[in-house]
Amino acid sequence: MSSTQAYEYLLECKNVIGVDYDEDEDRVTVFVSQKRPRDCLNDEDDIETRVAEAGDDVDVSVVDSGYDEKREGFDALSTLEPMPEAAEDRQGRHRPVPAGVSEINANSTAGTGGPYPARVEDASAGTATWDDAVEAGDLVRLSNNHVYARSNAADFGEPILQPSPVDGGDADDEVGDIVGYVPIEDGSLVDAAARSVDPDRESATYFGLDEDWPTGVRREGYDDLRGSTVTKTGRTTGVTSAVIEATSASVRVEYPDQGPVLLRDQLVAGPMSEPGDSGSPVFLKDGTLVGLLFAGSSRQTICNRIGNVERELGVEILTADPGSDETVPVYRTTMDHTLEVDLDEPTLALESVTFEDELQPGETVDVSATVAGDPGRYWLGIDDDRATVSIPDGDGSRGRATARLPVSVPADSTGTLTVQLRGGPVAELK
Known part of the structure; x- marks a missing residue:
């Protein structure tokens, strides 16, 4: 059975920054930074020639990602400068803190605070690195590694500000500190991190979205989502929607000081983000939390599968606010692929x-x-x-x-x- 990884050899072609294989359609979608005529390409950079030489009898679709020059990866959105102005009311000081507003490491620019509450289940279960003080049962808020942990560069304890420094945040706006992250490296499934919280100053709401969202957490069945509409709430562009184009993509993403990094198993949607939206939670139409936005171009938005975020961090995203004393039951709809x-x-x-x-x-x-x-x-x-x-x-x-x-x-x-x-x-x- 073919998978997206079987077609990662196409990333060797000039301008190719992402690939996705759709088993149902037996089709490979190839994302390129610039779409060029075939007669301008060498054989080693011609996608259809490479597929034929590999003996792969599949349909091929080439999608332009809208860059003006040759690129080696999509943009990690909160690493770009200058940072666009935030959407109305997103750059202000919010207490309690909802998801979807301006929030980032004090030593960075601007990003978005993501899902809360998430409960640490087993800090050793995934690939994350955690502060020794973190214990099972602790509540945390999630966002991207490059938002909270400065793309692997942060030390535990670095403060997270709401609003972000670009939006006027300073030492008085600290809402927590970095306590865990999944390292960004070739083969990673997520760009994700966690910060500490004071539950009395946090809200389980998602700014600009229905109060009862999330109605659930999508942990399995992502291949069925091609063609589905998703909605995000984020610092720069607010509430926007797009259609999912790929569900298991391998993409290269540009990180400062690291260059292009290969991430696998990603959701790719249409345009719905700009710099500063990194960390935005992404939902299906019914309010089910499905992704964590972290990268993109003018024509695509790249999101981690939220199930991978949970597994790689070793956390459980709750669908209700537990408050300071309340215990919330966890409603599980999967059993780690073993049902x-x-x-x-x-x-x-x-x-x-x-x-x-x-x-x-x-x-x-x-x-x-x-x-x-x-x-x-x-x-x-x-x-x-x-x-x-x-x-x-x-x-x-x-x-x-x-x-x-x-x-x-x-x-x-x-x-x-x-x-x-x-x-x-x-x-x-x-």
């Missing part, structure tokens, strides 16, 4: 699985499974436990039903849990 689903009839489809409490070895937790199907009675089972649900008649259309079942977590479980869910129609015997 095995075996549904016996094609008329019944699994839509979601929600674990209604923390998963602890030796304990039993309730699971809510939602299925879609034709009207009728169905059974759903996990191990020896079985529940029956009815999908009502909706004028002949498919409907939904939810069953609740217990799951026992083995006492010796570590890291992942495999859950097998079975189901099918209930036959009427006569």
Whole structure:
């Protein structure tokens, strides 16, 4: 089975700064800094020639990224100068601090504060580097490495200002300090970092967006998002939207003092950002948090998959504000790629699985499974436990039903849990 990485050899071609493979369409999309006539290219820089020489029988689409000169990568948006003026009300001092307003390391220019609250689950689980003082259960706010950690250059404890220095922020505007980041290096999946918080001075709202967003966190199923509209809220351009063009792209991004760095597994959307928008949270139409914006050009916007941000940092993004004392349950809809689903009839489809409490070895937790199907009675089972649900008649259309079942977590479980869910129609015997 082909993947985007199988076509990274195209990054050797002049002007190529990103590639993405769409398995469903068997098509490679190639992002170039400048689109040039084929008769002006040497064979080693001609994309279609290289694909043919490699024996790859795929469709090829070449997309111009809108640069005026040869480039080796997209721009990391909060590293550019001069910095554009912030959108209205984004550059001011906000207390409590919402996501989507001006915020960055005190020794930098201007960026955007991203998702909050995120709870540290396991600081050793991903590829991040954390301050020794950080403990499981700590709350943090997220943004990009190049926003909070100055592209790997920051020391832990460096202050984060809201608003950013370019927008008038000074020592009196400190809202936290850098406590963790994923190093930016070739092969990275994310440009992400975390700062400390005082929960009394933080807001779980997203500036300019519906108060109930995020309605969820998209952790899996990104390949299905091509063609979907996404919306971001950020310091420079405020609330903007674009359509996702690629979902597993390998892109080169220009970082000062590092040059072009290869990042994999990225979402690429149309134009919806400018310098200073780095760190912006990105949502689907229904309010599901799907990405973390960090780079782009005049024609594309590059975002980390938010599921990769969680995994690489070892955090869980919460969909409610826990306040200073409140404990918020975590509703998980995936199990680190280990959920095995075996549904016996094609008329019944699994839509979601929600674990209604923390998963602890030796304990039993309730699971809510939602299925879609034709009207009728169905059974759903996990191990020896079985529940029956009815999908009502909706004028002949498919409907939904939810069953609740217990799951026992083995006492010796570590890291992942495999859950097998079975189901099918209930036959009427006569």
